Amino acid sequence: MVGAMANNGRIRSASPVTNGSKDLTPNSAPASTTGSEYGPVEFTRDDVETLLNERIKYKSKFNYKERCENMMEYIKRLRLCIRWFQELELDYAFEQEKLKNALELNEKHCADMEVSLRNKEEELNMIIEELRKNFESVQVQLAREQTEKLAANDSLGKEKETRLAVEKAQAGLVEELGKTQGDLQTANQRIQSVNDMYKLLQEYNSSLQLYNSKLQGDLDEAHETIKRGEKERTAIVENIGNLKGQFSALQDQLAASKASQEDIMKQKGELVNEIASLKVELQQAKEDRDRHLVEVQTLQTEATKYNDFKDTITELETTCSSQSTQIQELQDRLVSSERRLQVSDLTTFEKINEFEDQKQSIIDLKSRVEEAELKLVEGEILRKKLHNTILELKGNIRVFCRVRPLLPGENNGEEGKTISYPTSLEALGRGIDLMQNAQKHSFTFDKVFLPTASQQDVFIEISQLVQSALDGYKVCIFAYGQTGSGKTFTMMGRPGNPEEKGLIPRCLEQIFETRQSLRSQGWKYELQVSMLEIYNETIRDLLSTNKEAVRTDNGVSPQKHAIKHDASGNTHVAELTILDVKSSREVSFLLDHAARNRSVGKTQMNEQSSRSHFVFTLRISGVNESTEQQVQGVLNLIDLAGSERLSKSGSTGDRLKETQAINKSLSSLGDVIFALAKKEDHVPFRNSKLTYLLQPCLGGDSKTLMFVNIAPESSSTGESLCSLRFAARVNACEIGTPRRQTNIKPLENRLSLG
Numbered sequence: 114m115v116g117a118m119a120n121n122g123r124i125r126s127a128s129p130v131t132n133g134s135k136d137l138t139p140n141s142a143p144a145s146t147t148g149s150e151y152g153p154v155e156f157t158r159d160d161v162e163t164l165l166n167e168r169i170k171y172k173s174k175f176n177y178k179e180r181c182e183n184m185m186e187y188i189k190r191l192r193l194c195i196r197w198f199q200e201l202e203l204d205y206a207f208e209q210e211k212l213k214n215a216l217e218l219n220e221k222h223c224a225d226m227e228v229s230l231r232n233k234e235e236e237l238n239m240i241i242e243e244l245r246k247n248f249e250s251v252q253v254q255l256a257r258e259q260t261e262k263l264a265a266n267d268s269l270g271k272e273k274e275t276r277l278a279v280e281k282a283q284a285g286l287v288e289e290l291g292k293t294q295g296d297l298q299t300a301n302q303r304i305q306s307v308n309d310m311y312k313l314l315q316e317y318n319s320s321l322q323l324y325n326s327k328l329q330g331d332l333d334e335a336h337e338t339i340k341r342g343e344k345e346r347t348a349i350v351e352n353i354g355n356l357k358g359q360f361s362a363l364q365d366q367l368a369a370s371k372a373s374q375e376d377i378m379k380q381k382g383e384l385v386n387e388i389a390s391l392k393v394e395l396q397q398a399k400e401d402r403d404r405h406l407v408e409v410q411t412l413q414t415e416a417t418k419y420n421d422f423k424d425t426i427t428e429l430e431t432t433c434s435s436q437s438t439q440i441q442e443l444q445d446r447l448v449s450s451e452r453r454l455q456v457s458d459l460t461t462f463e464k465i466n467e468f469e470d471q472k473q474s475i476i477d478l479k480s481r482v483e484e485a486e487l488k489l490v491e492g493e494i495l496r497k498k499l500h501n502t503i504l505e506l507k508g509n510i511r512v513f514c515r516v517r518p519l520l521p522g523e524n525n526g527e528e529g530k531t532i533s534y535p536t537s538l539e540a541l542g543r544g545i546d547l548m549q550n551a552q553k554h555s556f557t558f559d560k561v562f563l564p565t566a567s568q569q570d571v572f573i574e575i576s577q578l579v580q581s582a583l584d585g586y587k588v589c590i591f592a593y594g595q596t597g598s599g600k601t602f603t604m605m606g607r608p609g610n611p612e613e614k615g616l617i618p619r620c621l622e623q624i625f626e627t628r629q630s631l632r633s634q635g636w637k638y639e640l641q642v643s644m645l646e647i648y649n650e651t652i653r654d655l656l657s658t659n660k661e662a663v664r665t666d667n668g669v670s671p672q673k674h675a676i677k678h679d680a681s682g683n684t685h686v687a688e689l690t691i692l693d694v695k696s697s698r699e700v701s702f703l704l705d706h707a708a709r710n711r712s713v714g715k716t717q718m719n720e721q722s723s724r725s726h727f728v729f730t731l732r733i734s735g736v737n738e739s740t741e742q743q744v745q746g747v748l749n750l751i752d753l754a755g756s757e758r759l760s761k762s763g764s765t766g767d768r769l770k771e772t773q774a775i776n777k778s779l780s781s782l783g784d785v786i787f788a789l790a791k792k793e794d795h796v797p798f799r800n801s802k803l804t805y806l807l808q809p810c811l812g813g814d815s816k817t818l819m820f821v822n823i824a825p826e827s828s829s830t831g832e833s834l835c836s837l838r839f840a841a842r843v844n845a846c847e848i849g850t851p852r853r854q855t856n857i858k859p860l861e862n863r864l865s866l867g
């Protein structure tokens with residue numbers, strides 16, 4: 114309200130009446146009057162301010178009546194003002210309502226307007242868009258038309274040039290025509306002159322003819338005269354001569370006339386010819402003229418037409434030029450496409466050729482692979498044959514000697530001459546010389562390994578035998594030698610050092626590798642392992658999980674592992690654990706297990722002396738699915754107990770008993786070998802568990818290799834000599850022909866040593 118007042122300066126009632134603020138002062142207004150009595154009043158801001166700030170002054174402070182009246186008057190005025198305010202407020206509310214309605218209406222109108230404006234805007238936008246598009250298309254068209262115009266201008270220019278050229282040509286033709294017309298006139302003149310000449314000649318000819326006819330007449334007259342003269346001759350003898358002279362003169366004159374007539378005739382012929390040729394020329398010139406005239410007319414007609422159809426021609430030329438451009442482009446594209454096609458044809462052709470070549474080479478390669486496979490199979494068969502022949506030629510029992518290096522604290526005698534190796538050609542790598550009491554003992558074996566030989570060097574030499582086991586042979590490799598000479602090192606190696614792996618782990622690695630590689634040739638192998646020891650003439654199962662069964666207090670297994678040989682030469686050991694193996698790692702694990710179960714003891718010669726014969730047996734059963742071949746091989750790897758003499762071993766008690774048992778079985782081994790070599794009727798296989806167990810291997814059915822291990826120190830010379838002598842006797846033996854076992858038998862029935 115105050116804002117409204119402030120804005121308006123004055124506050125108005127709905128129906129303004131008189132007055133000013135002065136009328137409303139308490140003094141000017143009657144005491145009993147009310148607002149309604151005063152009628153509608155109008156207040157200004159100042160009035161209201163004055164009314165509100167009014168301080169009533171009293172004559173007497175205690176004239177309450179007066180005070181009361183004044184107060185009443187003041188209150189009345191205040192009421193009046195308040196009512197006015199209320200009315201004004203009502204007015205304002207009404208006005209406000211009206212304004213609100215108007216505002217709403219306006220807002221609605223505005224919203225409608227806004228909507229319609231938006232619609233209009235959209236429409237306009239669309240129109241603008243369309244116009245833009247139109248503008249763009251017009252621009253494009255304009256550009257196109259400008260291009261066309263340019264092209265038309267170009268073509269017009271060209272046309273002008275052409276026209277100029279044509280006009281030039283026309284001018285040239287007109288000139289030529291003028292020339293021709295000049296020529297024609299000249300020709301006409303010449304014709305005229307020739308005609309005149311011809312007339313003259315004709316006249317001359319006619320005159321000549323006249324003259325000739327006259328001469329003829331003269332001649333006739335002369336003849337008549339002659340006749341008359343002859344008639345008169347007789348009469349006129351004296352005039353005859355004259356007449357004869359006259360006659361001859363007349364004759365000469367006639368001849369000359371005739372000659373001139375001929376010349377004239379000749380000239381006439383020439384002239385006739387010339388006239389004829391001139392006529393032809395004239396005709397030609399006429400024809401040329403006519404032709405040129407026709408050409409000129411045609412050109413003039415064409416020029417007229419050309420002018421008439423210039424626009425059409427322009428258009429047509431434009432189209433034509435664009436089409437020719439398109440044609441040119443198309444031709445270019447066609448040419449390039451053709452080129453590409455040619456290139457691709459060439460490439461395709463080359464590729465086809467290449468493909469054919471490759472196909473052919475694949476076929477060739479396939480046939481070569483097939484041939485190679487066939488050759489491989491044949492080669493494999495041949496290899497086996499040759500290998501076995503070689504082994505047979507070498508003898509069934511072969512002996513390798515291995516001298517171990519000196520161990521710390523050992524010596525090789527004075528000047529190191531206890532053991533030496535001959536360097537002669539025939540003994541190189543095969544001979545060994547042992548000095549004892551200044552006496553040299555020389556031995557030759559299939560191979561002598563020097564102390565420097567590594568485990569791998571040794572294994573390479575026996576790997577062929579391992580292959581034989583896979584080929585279905587019984588193979589037996591054993592290490593013989595005194596205690597501490599390196600038998601266990603050779604067979605088992607030193608644990609924890611891969612470089613020093615012994616023959617047994619290396620053999621197994623080779624077998625597993627070969628098994629894998631032979632798969633491609635259709636071979637499938639099953640492998641079974643057993644490990645036992647012969648301790649004090651008792652067989653002990655080293656793979657048994659029952660510890661009690663392996664080791665008892667007195668070292669004797671409670672189980673009786675009875676040995677049996679069947680008719681096929683297979684050995685069965687009762688109650689022996691035989692395990693299927695799939696990898697060399699599995700076998701290593703089993704070897705460790707067996708090594709822990711072995712009977713070892715301390716001797717004077719070895720801290721960890723093997724007090725038993727260790728027999729590792731691998732049964733190999735192979736089937737070839739493609740050739741349906743079946744093989745059963747056996748690989749026996751034996752670490753014999755030390756062969757030292759009792760005195761040397763320093764054994765007493767149990768050790769003595771062990772040594773005695775060892776020696777007994779080893780001497781039995783010797784006995785068997787020598788009996789076989791001598792082909793004795795009785796071979797004492799049963800004299801020891803070892804020989805009885807190895808009977809099929811020693812009995813000529815298998816391939817046997819003996820390692821004789823030698824300790825190099827001088828103190829072992831005696832033992833070494835014994836070992837070498839034993840080995841030399843074995844090496845001299847021939848104990849039969851190895852036989853390959855290829856018959857098919859179920860694997861579970863072959864739980865034996867071979």
Ligand SMILES: Nc1ncnc2c1ncn2[C@@H]1O[C@H](COP(=O)(O)OP(=O)(O)OP(=O)(O)O)[C@@H](O)[C@H]1O
Pocket residue numbers: 516517518520564594595596597598599600601602603607719721722723724753754755756822
């Ligand atoms: N070629 C060699 N190279 C290095 N050390 C060897 C070699 N041969 C044997 N030895 C070592 O000589 C020692 C005796 O070897 P090993 O135990 O193999 O003899 P052994 O013939 O098996 O004896 P025993 O019959 O008493 O069991 C071992 O310490 C072994 O490591």
